[in-house]
Amino acid sequence: MPVPVFFLALAVFAMGTSEFMLAGLVPEIADALGVSLAQAGLLTSAFAVGLVVGAPLMAAVARSWRRRTALLCFLAVFVVTHVVGGLTGSFAVLLVTRLLAAVAYAGFLAVALTAAAELVPPERTGRALAVLLGGTTIACVVGIPGGALLSAAFGWRAAFWAVALLCMPAVARIPDPPVTAKPSGLRKELAELRRPRLAGTLLLGALVNAATFGVFTYLAPLAAGLAPVPLVLALFGVGCFAGVTAAGRLADRWPGRVVAFGGLLLLAGWVVLALVPAVLPLLAFPQGALSFAVGGTVITRILRLATGAPTMAGSYATAALNVGAAAGPVLGAMVAPVWAAVALVAVALVLAVGLRLRWRWC
Template sequence: MPRAVYLLGLAIFAQGTSELMLAGLLPEISTDLKVSVPAAGLLISAFAVGMLVGAPILAVTTLRWSRRVAMLAFLAVFALTHVAGALTSSYGVLLATRVAGAFVYAGFWAVASVTAIELAGPQARAKAMSILAGGLTVATIVGLPAGTLLGQHLGWRSAFWAVAVLSALAIAGVLVTIPRGRSANVPHLRAELRSMANPQLWLAYGTTALSTGAILVIFSYLAPLLTETTGLSEAWVPVILALYGVGSLAGITISGRTADRRPFGTLTISLTGVVAAAVILALTAGTPWLAVPAIVAIGTFGFATNPAVNSRVFSVAGSAPTLAAAFNISAFNVGITVGPWLGGLALDAGAGYPSVGWIGAGLAVLAFGTIPLALRAAAQPAYERATSMTGA
């Protein structure tokens, strides 16, 4: 695997730390800004909304740009939004910086995904994406607990300063590893738009959104669940979040080895594991020795879906992957947006933190339901697919 793919994974680590760290900082932000925990949880959803909108918009806007220039611009803006977030005392301003930072983070994901796939070659799509997304899992293992510790001991703003520094280091990494000039495969907007008519892509997006929502409805409220329902002290929260990250890294690494050959088999096993672990968590959230392994299993099986859905999207998109990849980023963030929102609704209704396990299990079951539909679409003869797309 080319060195540049690993460096892009490190850049995702820098930005992914910001995406994830709020899960461990909600109590501190809630207290400091004088808002409720569900309102602080909306900062996670706001980040997802920025990514949801930013991925397709920036994919189209920068389609003819040098990928190196695009990624450097995205990283610079991302760093500045975190400086602004660290300096503000306004919930509204913090919300706006989360949206803006996520907007350019989504653009970086879309461009970096296509770059990594091109560097790795078509036979190693899932492996390249597992390395790229592995940056996010390393952020879960290292960045998330480190951000939580910083927030608990130095204030949540220190975590935002740390992300700004990490982003600057990522800029240096891109400067060193990504060559100047445009790719040999210059994308064309018309071809990219035509590729979006394929119904298999939209089935893949449905799997992405539902499977991501199943994880995030639980992940977003792990800190208060552990302290208020499981009965653990705050000191245990970073440790358990790190264990969740270790499980996530294991899941995405194993899946990266199998998803290129068996995408649907990998998805079936992964989603079954998410359903089982989420149900166990919902039933045993008050029992630490059962709840903690269930949380780790959710990370393991949940992140194992990632290489499979990414490989599926790139294989279906064919020669026009940029916009398809951008919409897959948006699909991830539909799940990231809807998951915490559904969890917030349940908590506001007084259902209690174990309810997020039931919601996660339900979303994973719906994601599982897309697999037979996708298998049927994949088996459909090419002329039938063309006929259904043209309406003839």
């Protein structure tokens, strides 16, 4: 695996850590800046909005740039927003920096997905994306506890400084892969979204990710009284890393089997957990692994289907996943997190069967 792919993963890890760490910092920020907890919670909402909007918007803006130029610009904006956020005493300024940081993160991830695929032969795309997405899964593990520990020891601003510093090593090894396909017009690339099999696969990714983050968001209250909450969070996060790593090899050869069998096992796990909540400590690891194994495989498939959109393909995958990550917690709050996951994965499996029968994408 090319070394630059690992440095891209390091940058994604740092950026993902910023996304998750805020969950443990909201009370301290509210107290320090003199705002209510509800107002401080808007920092999380701003980041979510930036992630959904940022991927296609930034990919469109940077589509004519060299990969390295785009990645460095997004990374620089992300670092600057964290420096400003770590210095400001204004909640309004901090809110704006969170929105801009999310836009930069989404733009970076969209371009990084495409760049990672271009750095390896087509038959190794799944492995390259597994390394890249591994950065996100590790961030799931360390983001919340890491931010809380830094805040307790040095104040909440230290978490922002730490994220900015984590990004710096990646600057020296940002790749500049050769573009394997000549970009077409933006309108033509956007027209790819009207292709049923690409649109269906994007929806499939959004559904699986909605189930994953719908449960992950509420893992702490779900685990209360069953096992130490940090342990359950860690088991789920480590499972995510294991799943996306394993799928990196399997997705290149048997994507349909991963989605079909992995999806069925994932659905069975959510059903068992919904009926017997006490088994959460036992199912945290396998459910995390299956969620990211299936989700990572779908991302690989999106990039392979969107060959007609060489500069926008990564943004389509990123936007789909972020739509799911934003919608999942909302659905979980409206119904019940685990039952919502059951419904979402069930719909995803029905959709996957339709894709398999009609287009043989497996």
